[in-house]
Amino acid sequence: MTAIDTIDIATATTPTAPASPSRRRGLLRQLIDSKKALTGLVLLALFALLALLAPALAPGDPSLINSTGSRAPSGADWFGTTAKGQDVLALTLWGARSSLFVGFTVGLVATGVAILVGLASAYFGRVVDDALTLVTNIFLLLPGLPLLIILAAFLPPGTSTVILVLVVTGWAGSARVLRAQAKSIRGKDFVAAAVVTGERPLRIMFREILPNMASVVMTTLLGCVIFGIGAQAGLEFLGLGDSSVVSWGTNLYWASNDGALMTGTWWAFVPSGLCIALVAFALALVNYAVDEITNPRLRNRRVRRARRERRG
Secondary structure: OOHHHOOOHOOOOOOOOOOOOOHHHHHHHHHHOOOHHHHHHHHHHHHHHHHHOOOHHHHOOOOOOOOOOEEEEEEEOOOOOOOOOOHHHHHHHHHHHHHHHHHHHHHHHHHHHHHHHHHHHHOHHHHHHHHHHHHHHHHHHHHHHHHHHHHHHHHHOOOHHHHHHHHHHHHHHHHHHHHHHHHHHOOOOOHHHHHOOOHHHHHHHHHHHHHHHHHHHHHHHHHHHHHHHHHHHHHHHHOOOOOOOOOOOHHHHHHHHHHHHHOOHHHHOOOHHHHHHHHHHHHHHHHHHHHHOOOOHHHHHHHHHHHHHHHH
């Protein structure tokens, strides 16, 4: 079960006409004007920039072991060093590259699979809907963590394996949400008109139905990215990832193996854990802002609050 399962399907916006470019531009403008979204986007941009600049900011192999041993943060080593003498700042910067890559790749692929399953199930209905719903329910009923552990343990270690495992276990909840939204749009007049005029099914699904699901798709994507980053860190912390790859999860794994918690060397695990929490927090802010803009109840509440603030 992923973070997507917490979305309230009943409060999702159900459009009554095709989304126009001006309407989409209005949504983007509101998103930029939102303090929550802007804060989240700035944090994400900062982490992405640090990940891209990691080779320049911390050149060399961050996992190289030396004889200096564990040192507390200081002017020479801002984040301190691990028990193996590795620079924690370098490990954190290089770990951002792998963790963000895996998280956003899992989010994009899992959301893509969910969109295909949800649209096909809603548009074709009957046998196709029954079959895809059955497959989706099977994946939803399977316990997520044990399935993650089993797949990761028996597949060859590597980043591609982690991505595959997380996509396999993370698409079903999103597909259920998108299917519910697509089915509500499937019965609209403009979709029926497209069917009558002989439009091809793929064109109807991706040109008529999907644009009207933009807000739900964005929320789904953000939830899948949060799931990808958190689940990757969890797998690698359990030793089921590729320990030779530097990521926030492997940083936590090696800190645990070196007994950082027992020896009180908090600087070995706090930076990576804090980065995971901050990225998840940034994505959650953007997610909440999208929901606040597109959900009528939350939008009306925000308008009333803004009016009260102006009066005060």
